[in-house]
Structure formats: C-alpha cells, structure tokens
Amino acid sequence: MVGPAFGGAFDERLNDRMRQRDSLVCVGLDPDLARLPDPLRGIDDPEDAIVAFLAGIVEATADLACAFKPNLGFFLAHGTAGVRALERARRLIPSDVPVVLDAKIADIGSTAAAYARGVFDAWGFDAVTLNPYLGEDALAPFLARPDRGVFVLCKTSNPGSGDLQDVALADGRPLSRRVADLANAWAARHPATVGLVVGATWPGDLAAARAACPDRPILLPGVGAQQGDLAAALAAGIDRRGAGLVVTSSRAILYAGSGADWADRARAETERLRDEVNRHRIRLA
Amino acid sequence: MVGPAFGGAFDERLNDRMRQRDSLVCVGLDPDLARLPDPLRGIDDPEDAIVAFLAGIVEATADLACAFKPNLGFFLAHGTAGVRALERARRLIPSDVPVVLDAKIADIGSTAAAYARGVFDAWGFDAVTLNPYLGEDALAPFLARPDRGVFVLCKTSNPGSGDLQDVALADGRPLSRRVADLANAWAARHPATVGLVVGATWPGDLAAARAACPDRPILLPGVGAQQGDLAAALAAGIDRRGAGLVVTSSRAILYAGSGADWADRARAETERLRDEVNRHRIRLA
Numbered sequence: 199m200v201g202p203a204f205g206g207a208f209d210e211r212l213n214d215r216m217r218q219r220d221s222l223v224c225v226g227l228d229p230d231l232a233r234l235p236d237p238l239r240g241i242d243d244p245e246d247a248i249v250a251f252l253a254g255i256v257e258a259t260a261d262l263a264c265a266f267k268p269n270l271g272f273f274l275a276h277g278t279a280g281v282r283a284l285e286r287a288r289r290l291i292p293s294d295v296p297v298v299l300d301a302k303i304a305d306i307g308s309t310a311a312a313y314a315r316g317v318f319d320a321w322g323f324d325a326v327t328l329n330p331y332l333g334e335d336a337l338a339p340f341l342a343r344p345d346r347g348v349f350v351l352c353k354t355s356n357p358g359s360g361d362l363q364d365v366a367l368a369d370g371r372p373l374s375r376r377v378a379d380l381a382n383a384w385a386a387r388h389p390a391t392v393g394l395v396v397g398a399t400w401p402g403d404l405a406a407a408r409a410a411c412p413d414r415p416i417l418l419p420g421v422g423a424q425q426g427d428l429a430a431a432l433a434a435g436i437d438r439r440g441a442g443l444v445v446t447s448s449r450a451i452l453y454a455g456s457g458a459d460w461a462d463r464a465r466a467e468t469e470r471l472r473d474e475v476n477r478h479r480i481r482l483a
Numbered sequence: 484m485v486g487p488a489f490g491g492a493f494d495e496r497l498n499d500r501m502r503q504r505d506s507l508v509c510v511g512l513d514p515d516l517a518r519l520p521d522p523l524r525g526i527d528d529p530e531d532a533i534v535a536f537l538a539g540i541v542e543a544t545a546d547l548a549c550a551f552k553p554n555l556g557f558f559l560a561h562g563t564a565g566v567r568a569l570e571r572a573r574r575l576i577p578s579d580v581p582v583v584l585d586a587k588i589a590d591i592g593s594t595a596a597a598y599a600r601g602v603f604d605a606w607g608f609d610a611v612t613l614n615p616y617l618g619e620d621a622l623a624p625f626l627a628r629p630d631r632g633v634f635v636l637c638k639t640s641n642p643g644s645g646d647l648q649d650v651a652l653a654d655g656r657p658l659s660r661r662v663a664d665l666a667n668a669w670a671a672r673h674p675a676t677v678g679l680v681v682g683a684t685w686p687g688d689l690a691a692a693r694a695a696c697p698d699r700p701i702l703l704p705g706v707g708a709q710q711g712d713l714a715a716a717l718a719a720g721i722d723r724r725g726a727g728l729v730v731t732s733s734r735a736i737l738y739a740g741s742g743a744d745w746a747d748r749a750r751a752e753t754e755r756l757r758d759e760v761n762r763h764r765i766r767l768a
Contacts, residue, residue, distance in 0.1 A: 228593070228594065230593070230597075269590070269594055271588075271590050271594040271595070271597045271598040271601070272594065272597050274566075274597075274598065274601045275597035275598065275600050275601040275605065276601070276605065277566060277570055277601065277605045277606060278563055278566045278567045278570060280601075281559075281562060281563045281566045282563045285562055285563060302588065302589060302590050302614075302617075303556075303587065303588065304587060304614065305554070305556050305587050306639060306640065306641040307641060308513070308515070308734075309513065309554055309556040309557065310556070312515075312556045312557050312559075312560035313556040313559060313560065315560050316556070316559045316560040316561070316562065316565075320560065320561065320562045321562060329587075329589065329614050329616050329617075330616065330646070330647055331614050331615065331616040331636060331639075331647050331648070332587075332614075332636070332639050332641060332643070332644060332647075333639075333641065333643030333644050333645065333646030333647060333648070334643045334646050335641050335642055335643035336639075336641055336643060351616060351617070354591060354616075354617050354618075354621075355591065356591040356592060356617060356618065356620050356621055357620055358617070358618030358619045358620035358621060359617060359618050360618065361615070361618030361619050361665060362615055362616050362617075362618060362658070362661070362662070362665075363616070363618070365652055365658065365661060366652065366653040367650055367651065367652060367653065368651040368652065368653055368655065370653065373647070373650065373658065376647070376650060377647070380646060380647075449593075
C-alpha cells in the first residue's frame with residue numbers, strides 16, 4: 199500500500215508542491231500501446247511495456263511536475279494487465295508528488311464506498327476526479343477524507359460538453375454554474391479538498407468557475423493536444439495568489455518523441471510548458 | 484475473449500431472453516467480502532472467494548434471469564485481484580444471458596475509445612451503464628457498436644439524485660427529462676441500443692421517462708434493499724408489450740442466506756421477485 203507522504207489537507211500539499219517546484223504542470227499518464235516509443239516496442243507483455251514507458255516518463259518529469267494524473271480508462275482498456283500496470287506505476291511516483299486518479303466516476307451508496315476504498319486505500323491515490331450527475335450522497339465516501347482531494351467535473355474540455363453542461367436553468371445560468379455552487383456547498387459540509395475540472399477550451403466558463411470558487415484548485419485539461427488557448431485560460435483561471443490551476447498535459451508530453459531520446463523529449467516539453475505557464479503568471483501578478 | 488453468443492441488436496437479444504425465461508429480473512453482482520456466506524469464509528484469496536461466490540450465484544439463478552449486472556466498483560475495490568475476479572466471473576455466465584457492466588463511466592475522446600475497447604472487446608460485456616454529463620461525443624465510441632447496448636443514467640435511485648437531475652430548466656422541466664430526450668436523439672444517430680437507468684424509488688420520473696421513450700429498455704435499480712415500491716414502479720415503467728423493464732436486484736438476492744443453503748436462498752429470492760413482477764405485469768396487460 200502507498201499513499202500520501204505526510205498528513206495535512208490535499209490542497210496544502212498541492213500548493214506546497216507548486217511553490218517548491220515553481221510549476222503548475224501536471225503530467226497526464228495516458229499510456230497507449232500503439233504510440234509507445236520505438237525502443238520499447240520490443241516488449242511483448244502489455245503490463246511490462248506500460249510500466250517501462252511510465253517509469254521513463256516519471257523519472258524524466260517528476261522534478262518539473264506539481265502532480266501526476268493517470269487516467270483509469272487507459273489502464274482498464276487492458277483488463278487485469280492494465281490494472282496491475284496502474285498499481286506498479288503508482289508506486290514508481292515519488293511520495294512527495296500528489297497523484298490524481300482521473301476516473302470521472304460516481305456511484306451510489308455502498309458502491310461509492312467500495313470505489314473510495316479502492317482509489318484511496320488499495321491504490322493510495324491522493325485525489326480523484328468525480329462526476330457530479332448523481333449528487334452529493336454519491337460522492338460522500340470520497341468527500342469524507344480530510345487528507346484527500348476530489349475534483350468535480352464542472353465544464354469538460356470536449357466539444358459535446360454543452361449537451362448537458364450548457365443547458366440553461368430556470369435562472370438563465372448554464373448547469374455548469376450550478377455545479378460550481380454545489381462544489382462550494384459540498385466543501386462546506388465535508389472535510390476533503392474540493393476542486394473543479396474545467397477545460398482550457400472554455401475560458402469564459404473558466405472565469406465564471408474561478409469567480410464562484412476563488413480559492414479552489416481547478417484541474418485544467420485541454421491545453422496540449424486539444425489546443426486550448428493557454429494564455430486565455432491562465433488569465434481566466436489563475437487565482438489571486440498566482441496559482442490554483444493544475445495545468446494538465448498528457449499526449450503532448452508522453453509522445454513528444456518516439457526515438458531513442460523519447461524521455462528527454464518528454465522532459466523538454468514539460469519544461470517548455472512549465473516555463474510558458476510561468477511567463478503568463480508572472481505577467482498577471 | 485468472450486462476447487455475445489450471436490449477433491443482432493442488444494435490445495432484440497434482451498427481449499428474446501425476457502420472453503424465453505418469462506422473466507424481467509436482472510441479478511446484480513455486487514460482491515462484498517464482508518458479507519460472504521459462511522461456507523466461503525475460509526477462502527483466503529480475495530479473487531478466489533469472489534469467484535466462488537459468484538459461481539454459486541450464477542449457477543443458482545441463471546435460468547431465472549433476463550440478465551446479469553456486475554458493478555465495476557465492487558471489483559475495483561480489490562485492485563488487480565478484483566479485476567481478475569470480474570474477468571473470471573464474466574466467463575462463468577452462459578453466453579445466452581446478456582451481461583450489463585454497471586460502470587456509470589464517461590470520458591472524452593481517446594479515453595472513451597479505450598474504455599469501449601476494454602468493456603466490449605477485452606471483457607466481452609453486452610452492455611454498459613454510462614453517465615451523460617459529458618455529452619454525446621464522450622459516449623460515441625460505445626454508441627458506435629450495433630450489437631451492444633448502453634444504459635444512460637437518467638434519474639438514479641439514490642436520495643441525492645435530485646441535486647442535479649431535478650434541477651429545473653428554463654422550460655420548467657427537470658434535467659432528467661432533457662436526458663431522456665437526448666437518449667432519443669443519440670439513438671437516432673448511432674447504431675447501439677440506447678436504454679435508460681431510472682430508479683424504482685421515483686415512479687413519477689419513471690412514468691415520464693417511459694412516456695418520452697416508449698420502446699427503450701429501462702434498467703430499474705432500487706427494488707430490493709433500497710425499498711422502492713415495485714407495484715408503482717411496474718405500473719409506471721412497463722412498456723406497451725408488457726416488458727421493457729430490466730428489474731435489478733443485487734443485495735436482496737446475493738445475501739438472501741448466509742448458511743449452507745445460501746445458493747438455494749438466492750435462487751428462491753430470484754424466483755420470488757420474478758413471480759411478483761409477473762403478477763403485476765399480467766394484471767397490467
């Protein structure tokens with residue numbers, strides 16, 4: 199079993215890490231066997247191939263990252279082998295780097311409790327992304343943990359996110375604003391750190407989420423392969439301390455190179471993104 | 484690799500099974516090690532204990548069931564051992580019984596594609612429950628499969644489901660009605676069978692979902708341990724052919740007995756529920 203290196207609230211550990219490393223960059227771990235770098239293509243066993251790849255990525259980028267974010271779907275796609283790879287990859291990450299499991303789950307009653315035990319205890323993740331559609335009681339077993347974090351999906355980065363998230367409520371506001379308000383209510387009633395997920399592809403929604411939640415961490419996907427406008431997103435989402443955004447990049451870092459220097463290329467892309475983010479946040483401060 | 488025993492649309496296979504077995508009962512597979520029957524408590528290995536338990540349940544109930552529904556959370560709670568148990572349990576189910584993976588997932592782009600490969604190809608499930616909050620493109624890789632089914636969460640059975648699902652839209656209707664309309668739109672654009680999940684605890688919402696979707700299968704949790712009113716739910720949700728409802732019971736069947744006769748007790752409870760459902764549907768017809 200692994201877990202947080204030291205106690206304290208998740209947001210404090212995240213903020214400390216951002217400050218110590220001067221970095222808001224979170225490296226997304228989305229292993230795709232079809233895109234492995236050439237030197238790893240000879241590894242037949244899918245579990246070993248994923249672990250070798252992620253070991254290289256973690257070693258090359260950990261000192262530049264405020265967090266890592268493995269996405270459960272890329273591991274479950276390989277069944278048992280994938281879950282074993284996820285457990286091994288979790289243990290490769292130094293214990294002072296927070297790890298967010300991107301699972302986007304939610305379920306009711308006893309199932310939610312089972313998920314929370316799996317995510318936080320069996321696997322030792324520091325935080326998890328959750329889907330708000332089922333309501334507060336479905337998230338309660340996750341929210342009950344004072345030393346862990348949850349990031350509630352608010353406005354996701356994909357083109358179809360508006361199907362539900364932009365639906366106008368009776369008061370004229372889109373549904374995603376209601377989710378930001380609910381996150382505040384849930385945070386007031388439960389001890390876990392409550393953050394939001396807002397895609398960099400929607401700077402207007404990001405500004406609204408930041409206004410509603412001035413001090414909550416916001417996980418920001420969509421700046422790499424998804425082409426969100428980084429400058430606009432940072433202007434909209436940085437908090438009053440010049441932080442509070444977990445800027446996530448997955449494919450642009452993982453697959454920056456495919457030759458012998460793949461790990462160096464991943465490091466260079468992480469460094470480039472960190473510096474670009476920092477240029478914008480210095481300008482804002 | 485396992486999978487559907489024969490081709491054809493998921494809803495046709497489900498309807499055939501309901502007719503052949505004269506049963507709308509779906510047995511939910513939510514293994515909880517703390518509640519295993521006494522004769523299995525000596526099995527130390529969690530994977531083997533789960534598989535032994537589910538093998539007994541499947542053998543005792545398969546001929547009475549229109550479907551089985553394993554819930555991913557109860558397996559992921561045990562990490563790799565749980566996923567191995569899920570894969571083994573899947574293979575224990577006779578290939579003429581549809582199996583719905585209750586995962587309540589959704590993710591974007593390449594992650595959704597990875598999940599769909601895992602659920603349908605690596606694991607061979609016939610259908611899956613999905614969360615609509617991320618919108619159509621997040622569900623598209625699942626919806627693209629003509630021989631599989633998706634059940635979209637519409638109004639869930641838990642007490643807090645209203646936090647989002649009951650929120651009033653600008654037109655005065657609750658959000659869950661919008662989801663039922665979206666399910667119709669998605670079904671018109673994609674080849675998979677599209678059904679809904681509506682909790683038996685909300686007969687009014689179930690009647691509205693049936694009115695919006697007269698011919699879609701509706702997965703109905705909440706009749707067993709959650710104490711939904713079965714007669715009211717059947718009156719609200721049965722379709723014009725006297726079917727169309729997948730009446731799910733998990734804990735009430737799985738843990739009906741804890742002694743040497745635990746499998747017989749599970750069978751008796753399944754039979755009792757099947758007959759109770761059939762009494763109400765004959766009365767309706």
